[in-house]
Amino acid sequence: MIQALKQLETEARQEISALSEFEKLADLKIKYLGRKGLFVSVSSRISELTPEEKKFAGQEMNRVKKTLEALFESKEESLSKVPSTSSGIKTDITMPGTFSSSGNLHPLTQVTMEVVDIFERLGFSLVDGPEVETEHYNFEALNIPLNHPARDSFDTFYLDNGKLLRSQTSTVQIRVMEKVKPPLKIIAPGKVFRPDATDATHSFMFHQIEGLMVDEGVSFADLKGVLFAFAREFFGPKTRVRFCPHFFPFTEPSADIDIWSEKRNDWLEILGAGMVHPNVLKAVKIDSEKYTGFAFGMGVERLAMLKYGVEDIRHFFENDVRFLRQF
Ligand code: DAH
Numbered sequence: 001m002i003q004a005l006k007q008l009e010t011e012a013r014q015e016i017s018a019l020s021e022f023e024k025l026a027d028l029k030i031k032y033l034g035r036k037g038l039f040v041s042v043s044s045r046i047s048e049l050t051p052e053e054k055k056f057a058g059q060e061m062n063r064v065k066k067t068l069e070a071l072f073e074s075k076e077e078s079l080s081k082v083p084s085t086s087s088g089i090k091t092d093i094t095m096p097g098t099f100s101s102s103g104n105l106h107p108l109t110q111v112t113m114e115v116v117d118i119f120e121r122l123g124f125s126l127v128d129g130p131e132v133e134t135e136h137y138n139f140e141a142l143n144i145p146l147n148h149p150a151r152d153s154f155d156t157f158y159l160d161n162g163k164l165l166r167s168q169t170s171t172v173q174i175r176v177m178e179k180v181k182p183p184l185k186i187i188a189p190g191k192v193f194r195p196d197a198t199d200a201t202h203s204f205m206f207h208q209i210e211g212l213m214v215d216e217g218v219s220f221a222d223l224k225g226v227l228f229a230f231a232r233e234f235f236g237p238k239t240r241v242r243f244c245p246h247f248f249p250f251t252e253p254s255a256d257i258d259i260w261s262e263k264r265n266d267w268l269e270i271l272g273a274g275m276v277h278p279n280v281l282k283a284v285k286i287d288s289e290k291y292t293g294f295a296f297g298m299g300v301e302r303l304a305m306l307k308y309g310v311e312d313i314r315h316f317f318e319n320d321v322r323f324l325r326q327f
Contacts, residue, residue, distance in 0.1 A: 207300035214293030271298035
């Protein structure tokens with residue numbers, strides 16, 4: 001009987017280790033350890049033994065039973081970790097899938113990226129500047145002294161510590177020219193802040209993109225060439241562009257640039273620009289006899305509203321996915 005038990009153990013070991021399908025494990029367990037299984041039938045022969053033999057056989061029975069139980073248990077664990085593919089677990093490929101929405105970039109981000117991309121292709125480098133600024137960068141260095149009437153038109157949020165929230169990205173012109181000497185060509189997108197009452201065309205926070213090019217011999221013709229190229233890339237190759245005389249303290253001469261809208265049958269302003277004022281170059285110690293430059297600034301919300309026909313600036317900031325999903 002001891003012999004038979006040993007043989008049973010060996011066979012069981014082999015069969016268990018050869019088994020690879022989880023679903024067949026239960027049957028195998030019944031074959032060996034079931035109520036009418038091989039273990040029971042071998043063990044029943046204990047009654048044929050002498051009392052001494054019985055003692056030893058009983059111990060062997062216990063050992064073999066425990067061994068087999070442990071083997072089945074560990075096999076069950078290892079098989080349940082393997083994903084079952086070809087057999088058993090059935091996949092119903094006609095069942096509807098799980099929907100996951102992937103989202104998209106905010107329309108203002110998309111417009112900013114598109115504008116930056118156009119200017120990068122024209123050789124401009126992307127730069128950044130702080131949103132909390134000093135009066136020096138927001139005004140003085142841009143040729144807007146304290147008593148200058150133009151200062152009113154850049155209405156400003158002042159902070160307790162004497163600093164302010166920048167009301168224009170033109171600040172970045174100064175920060176760049178302090179550090180980098182010409183030739184330079186930069187494009188600087190970012191947030192600006194003005195204490196305006198919110199309505200369909202005003203928001204206390206909006207976005208601008210500033211551009212600046214300074215080198216020897218830069219002329220108004222260069223400014224026109226670059227901005228015409230931009231307008232046609234952004235709004236389409238047939239876009240009509242016009243320059244209207246305007247005033248900005250930091251450029252001289254200055255212009256407002258309009259594009260023609262067939263839909264509205266009217267000219268629409270898209271940006272301000274001009275030749276960098278000599279006082280601005282002086283403030284950053286660049287020789288205004290040797291170098292000239294042009295600068296421009298545009299509102300991102302305005303570009304997006306014109307491009308996509310959005311009627312109210314507040315849509316961009318309300319985070320209503322029914323609006324945002326359309327872009
Ligand atoms: N900073 C001006 C504004 O906020 C926009 C602007 C106009 C920027 C002319 C310029 C420029 O660089 O040359 O209204």
